[in-house]
Amino acid sequence: MKKGWLFPAFVTEYIGTEVRILDFLSSDFRDLLVIASEIAGKNLTDFEIRDCNFLDKEFENQCVSYVFSCAITDLLKRHNHSADYLSGLSMGIYAALYAGGSVSFEVGLQCVKKAYDLSINGLKDYSFGMAAVIGLTQEELEAIIRETGDNVRIVNTNGIHSFVISGVISEVETAAFKAHSEGAFHSGLMDVTCPYHTDYMHEIALAFQTYLKNHEINDSSIPIVSVIDQSMITSQEQIVNELARNLDTKINWYQTMLKLIHLGVGTFMECGAGKSLYKIGRFIEGEFKIVHINKLPAYINRFIKA
């Protein structure tokens, strides 16, 4: 049975045990926070879960999420664990590239920073945002969006009843409110100020692509399944293209998971803080299991014994 490593986007909710588990297993997390602080130009070293640090700070959250994912990847590799396939949800792509050896830790984080800087500086005309909507079908949500206006789109499908919308904040808020009153179990704004995965990001994506061509990005030693079109990505050229498109093109995590399951993946490791992908996975059909960070120590030990 094949193994897949999954990389979540930024953290929305901590389990609470992440740092304790990683600190118990190695010093990787703390060591990477030091390096990340230098690259990000932010002090990330005193990160503590109990304070829910950075959940409301977009860039810091992206950096810490990347550090968590890379620290878990290092741990798995050190214990001779490997993956047949990789995939990263939204900005989880950067940690997936690190796992595949396509970028160093430093280059990956520089890409995170550049994408964020370009986005913040390039979006001045409107205020933007994103929201999660859970409990409606795609048709039901599309009808609400049509009524709302032209400036909000469905940008990710996590499952048949789970979506992310993105666009101009006033319309995102309106659509989220309508969705809730129409029967969505949850519809809430995310702590994001950029309209990721929409055409509003097109110029930014082009600028990012130019930036990427001048940085050290190599082929991935492990195939990465694209969250955009579920194609298999390994070459440097494909990776650069995927990173740029990741900013301005809608994604589909549900289809990505189905593709991985179809490829024979039976065990997934969620390489990140929280267990968002584990939760999403409960609504994806197929015979598989997703191991989240709480199960990481047991997973590593079992693997060593095997």
Place this chain on the structure above:
Amino acid sequence: MKKITDETRAEVSEVVYGFFAEECEVGIEEINDDTDIFQDLGGDSLMFLELIEIFKKKYDLNIDLKTIGKYNVKHPVNTIGELIKTQLLIIEHENAILELD
């Protein structure tokens, strides 16, 4: 309309308690009807959906999520006891649950 028996109540309660104990990684003895799903267990709305799907299959219910969601907007659930009560109403009334208002 399905008849709710003592056996149904016990089954639903057992499933709900077992579900949250497993998903939230807490001992079943740590959960009671007053346990707050969000504050005490770190639960979320996806868990509601999953439970609805479980009971939909278990009792062959004719329900659509949007209808249950609309009921949920008017009658929000926070505790395990409230969730069990709502699940029993869903089993009993299915899509007609909105007519209870």
